[in-house]
Amino acid sequence: MRLLIVNGNSTQAVTQRVVDTARQAASAQTHIEGMTVRFGANLVRSRPEEVLAAHAVLDVLAEAQGSYDAAILAISLDSGLFAARQLFPVPILGMTEASFAVAGLISERFGLITLGSETTPLYRDLLRRYGAETRLAGWEVLELRGTDFLGSASSKDSKEAIIGKVRKLATETDSGVVVLCCAVHAGIASRIREQVPLPVIDGIAAAVMTAEMLARADLAPKYSIPLPGLEVMGVSSALQEVLHAQR
Known part of the structure; x- marks a missing residue:
């Protein structure tokens, strides 16, 4: 293929x-x-x-x-x-449509992590388009720091921030799974698997x-x-x- x-x-x-x-x-x-x-x-x-x-x-x-x-x-x-x-x-x-579909195979309710509060209206559009609004249990936003978004997303601080967001979704919502958005975060879900209490879906892998x-x-x-x-x-x-x- x-x-x-x-x-x-x-x-x-x-x-x-x-x-x-x-x-x-x-x-x-x-x-x-x-x-x-x-x-x-x-x-x-x-x-x-x-x-x-x-x-x-x-x-x-x-x-x-x-x-x-x-x-x-x-x-x-x-x-x-x-x-x-x-x-x-x-x-x-x-990648996000696939993530939402896979999330539905794991749990009725999912948490969402996105990058940059300015993108929130665009992700709301996606949730409506895919009929996923009622399944969304919680939403956390990672803010961009500076212009080096690629380096920032790869940093130890970013990884720790994502781990913190997943843990927050696990304790404060009824999320059974977390969708980690943004192509720049590709590969991170597999690296934090053992450090978080919920499964995290990588959109590219899904x-x-x-x-x-x-x-x-x-x-x-x-x-x-x-x-x-x-x-x-x-x-x-x-x-x-x-x-x-x-x-």
Whole structure:
């Protein structure tokens, strides 16, 4: 199986981090490649940046079409996910949607940890879109410190902060599992497993295993037929070809 990981943030180092995490979670038969969007924000934190990220993600998927059997969007806002499912005839997974789905297999109620209070409205949108609001037992936010978000997320202080948030959710809510959001936190859940009282879901790992299952079962979304007379201008030639393709 060929699995493409698309980083919807423009930071190459995050792409490498999520690819490393994906390879640890994948079966031996799965070949994983990572791609970074060509334009957009280095860390998406607002609705305008998310719109750009969705376009950039579709651009990468179009450019690489035919080289993958399934794809994962390595951006915790799942930017462009539903649009991608309308355009590409393979399983497309969002890391946060996959996390919520796996959380539901473990417990009726889950806790959520996100990065940056400015992203809270965007995650509220996701919870509504996925029908997960009633299952949310508690929500903790890790605040960004400075501009080196990659280094900050990898630091000992960040790891300890995440452990503290998980313990708080365990003692102050009825969470049975915790979803740790943000692609920059990929790989941390496995490293803190023995130090926290609740299972913590890594979105990349959850998406990889879900993508493998869908690909093996030959389950892909039914993608749409373009509207008659549809004309799109100013996008990449690869994306224009996908948008105009007769299906």
